[in-house]
Amino acid sequence: MLELTNLDVFYGGIHAIRAVNLRVNEGEFVALIGANGAGKTTLLRTISGLKRPGRGSLRFNGAELSTLPPEKIVALGISHCPEGRHVWNHMTVRENLMLGAYARRGSRSLPKDLKRIYAIFPKLEERQRQTAGTLSGGEQQMLAVGRALMGAPKLLLLDEPSLGLAPVVVQELARVFSRINLEGTSILLVEQNATMALRLASRTYVLETGSVVKEGTSADLVSDPSIRDAYLGGQSLRTGAAR
């Protein structure tokens, strides 16, 4: 479904992504883990069109993405829930969600889709008339996910959804991601919280300084000693220091 071949991305003079090959199959839940600064966010921004790739190809269901503007990519069925949530603080929860479906505005199924989001996140329905800026961090993350889902994506890109959230909230989000995936949406999850990522995803890639250094089923990676040392051992330190 999504296929990155030999992808290179430059940031100014910096070679941020180097010859990355990555694939997400129909209905699959894939994770991408790596340390802060490894290039994970750059990779997602490149997929969704916010950043132009330098070399290589980016194909989604056969269509080449590397020259498309973000709005065209959204229309193909890729929703990107960005790191740091980026909800529109001065707009209401409902307005945030409805704009999530901007790429398919006018579609008849919008009321139904909104109901579905409210069913997934009942808190959002309670707060639908509040402005997003008044929500708690966890609620904002739910809103950001909900907004991405309103685009009715075939592929959902999630960037650090657990960042800075209480463990209870992270648990709740994890349940939601599994459910969405089971309902048929493919997911590419980017996480520093490797424990969570490896538990949710069926396959995982490990990114270090812009290159994929390991890939495999999550089960294999969990038992890989180098992964355990680098990503699971120091985990408590790292999540504590997030942001």
Added chain:
Amino acid sequence: MGQLAQQLLNGVVMGGIYALSALGLTMVYGMMNIVNVAHGELYMLGALFTYYLTSTLGLPYLPSVLAALVLVALIGGAMERSSLRRIRGQTMVVTTLVTLGWSLILQNVSLILTGGIPRYITSPFPETSLVLGGLQIAPSRLFAALAAGAVIVLTHLFLQKTVLGNAMRASFQDKDAASLVGINVGLIYMLTFALGAALAALSGGLLGTISYVDPSMGAKGLMKSFVVVTIGGMGSFIGAIFGGLILGIVEALAAAYISSAYKDFIGFIMVVVILLFLPSGLFGKRERYA
């Protein structure tokens, strides 16, 4: 007592008119963070186009205003596309100077093309003032004030209730997030500036029946629009209404009870005093300028 009532009535009606003429300015500032010095020239072009459409082509008044609005919106879109787009994200001084350059171009090219003769747009309203309990008011002025209210409400509803309006607000609050839900942010920037230009043109077309129309009319009115927008809080519609009303009433009362030579002086001092106590005007959003 009769004078006070008449002055207040004039002040309120003028206040509505001032609010209308400042609307595009405050919207472009609030959304795009651009102090559009060319606002006055867009206003002037609205009036000038309306004049030519009514007098030269002989079109009826309201369709002419609408056609002028469309033409000026196109000019506004072209301004954004050709120059403002390239300096997005630069500091305010830089964007302000680009609009200053545009104001020089628009004003002087209009001057060259029209010869600068002052004119009136023929008003579709009767010239005889209405008399309400001993108070006089001109129908064209009353219409302009009412239209001002209607335009302000409609623009507000557009931004709050329509998908496009929401997309505009979203784009200026968080550009990346807007791109990620499929909003063409570049297009939205252009449309927003064009909308600001259209509002300026609309006020020019509506007020051209009260004031005269010439290429320098925009520059003359710009200072007042600045006062209105600043008092009310930059970017706030409700602020523009209150700013306009305050300026209209203060001008009226200053002329009646203090000295008309100091009328404008009082307006500017009021800006300073209000800002010292309310650093972002009456209704300005604080967090953006902290």
Added chain:
Amino acid sequence: MKPRAMNYVKPTRRRTGTILSLAALGLAALAPNVLDSYTRHVLMLAMINIILGLGLNFTLGYVGQPNFGQAALFGFGAYTSAILAMKMHVSFLVSIVAAGLVTLMAGYVLGYISLQLRGAYFCMVTIALGQALLLMASNLLRLTGGPMGLAGIPGPKLAGLLSSTYSLWLVALGLLALMLLVTRLLERSVMGRAWVAIRESETLARSTGVDTFHYALLAYVAGALFAGLGGSLYAHYVGFVDPSIFAFSWSSMSVVAVVIGGRGTIWGPVIGGLLVTLLPEYLRVAALWRLPMFGLVLILIITFMPDGLVALPRLLAQVRSRGKTGVALPGGGGD
């Protein structure tokens, strides 16, 4: 503005620099003898514009606040000189020094008021104060002559021999050199660094213990002194002041000069001041198209060089070295 931290210059180079500057100064002092009087006149106005720009540069360039009220201070200086010279018949020297000091004090008051605010609201207050002063000058008939202005302000005759225009040329040149030197010294001082800190992030500057209001006010006051001296020069040179000296057009021209020259640089206001004076004058050949052409040039320069013309060499160097990108750096992530 990119930080350019290099302060170290080889001593020999510095010496050549000083010699070159002195030579340029000497040449400029003699220039009126060879220039025709129109060019002399235009360059004199340019010097006044440069002095104004150098003063404005402190708040606009270094502190980074959109100050559109330089005409308020300029007018203050001009009126102070005009009133002293016309009504009290003081000598030129007393008049120009007094204009500087009085404007400095006025700058303290105006700065104290307007610097309570930042950004667009600061901008609006500087405009409003300028307009308020314009209206005061129009209405305080006894003091300012009202809209009739004050005509017949005498110029100085240095050493009793030089003509008034030549004397003013030398005074302006001397002031200009002094101001460039002062700007250079301030730029490298603690104060200059504090200004740039405020511009980059006022919150951060404040959190590291910089009294941002204090430093911003000092920038404003320094700018006021320059503007006051420039205003005094103007009054004695043109010989006539009226309230239009407070007009928004003077303020905005000064902002244009600083921005198209280069904000927060020493030579920016010099280049910009020359440009905003020379361009409209030499565009007179274009008759009515002069102002639209000026507007177009303004837009082009700002759109393509938002850092001003001083950045032109750097920009060209960048263009030349393009294509050498792509050096991978370890750890260069995208977050």
Added chain:
Amino acid sequence: MIGSKHVLRSRVLVLALLLVIVSASLAGCSSKKANDEAIKIGVIAPMTGPQQFEGQTEVDAVRMAVDEVNKAGGILGGRMITLVAEDDGAQPAQGASAVEKLITKDKVVAIQGAQWSSVSKAVMPILEKYGVPAVTAISTAPDITEGNLPGKDWIFRVIPHDGLVASAIAEFIKTNLKATKVDVLAVNDDWGRQSTAAVKAELEKRGGTLPKIEYYTGGETNFLPQLTAIKNDNPDALFLVGQSQDGSMIVKQLKELKWSKPVIGLGAFASDTFISLAKDAAEGVYSLAQYVDSVDSPINKSFVNAWKTRYPKSLLPDKYAWGPYTATKVIIEAIKKAGSTDPKKIQEALKSVTYDGATGKIAFDAKHQAHPDVYITVIKNGKAVIQTPISTK
């Protein structure tokens, strides 16, 4: 990177020096020897900015005068006259630059202007410095000729100044309008202030009172505050000082307030521009005008006809057309009389030159002020009708 700042700085210096050199050479190369034949006359006027309309009219008028003379074969044995017009933006400093350029670069022998009194005052010292005369047709501040300003020997004025017309206005208000309590609304500039002061003095001499004197900023569009206050004061008459745009707005807003007392204006309350802007609201407005297009003299009729033929799209000529036209003709007469293009000789000739103008004979008194007639007019059926011509001698 060492020394890069220094390199940069020297580049900037070079750039700045280049600019200076370019400007100097530009200045140098264009001052090549002018056409032996042509005589250059300069005009300064506000051709841009809020006063551009009056300025454009002025330049058009001067051009018409020059072309008429050229068509008739030129002067001084067939030499043609060329016109150099410069913009002063109605600002003193710009006016000074414009005159410096006209005199030193274009080598004009005389100048028509300025329009605004403040600009005239700023350019007078420059005229003196170079010894080039100017004839102004619009600046009516009395002290330009009557005062003791530097450069006063070099400026001449064809239009009666504010002091000269004040008594005529006061006399008309007292005897014809039978008004003693008069309110004033005047533009807050040098001209508005000075003419108000002059009329006030003359009215008070005649036993009148002026309880309310209000000023407005030029370009204002809202006069209702002042007019409402004046209406409430209930004077016998209202005296206005303003140009056609402002004036038209004032009388329109007076009409909105259902004003019924007599109104007399000074400035442009009898011009075609004013009437076409104010329409019905102009009816019945009295005015003191230094020129009206309906002046019944053969010279004026041919002037108006020539104007209509030459500028068919334009409005009928007003004082901004008549004054500069007359001033230019006076300059040309003086050049003929001097028999020379030496500015000093032209200045001498101006002192004794006479010219038959549309509103009477133009001849300068010892203070360089001319004394043509002025008119009291009233607007009837969209036409300014002359009530009484008044001598200003």
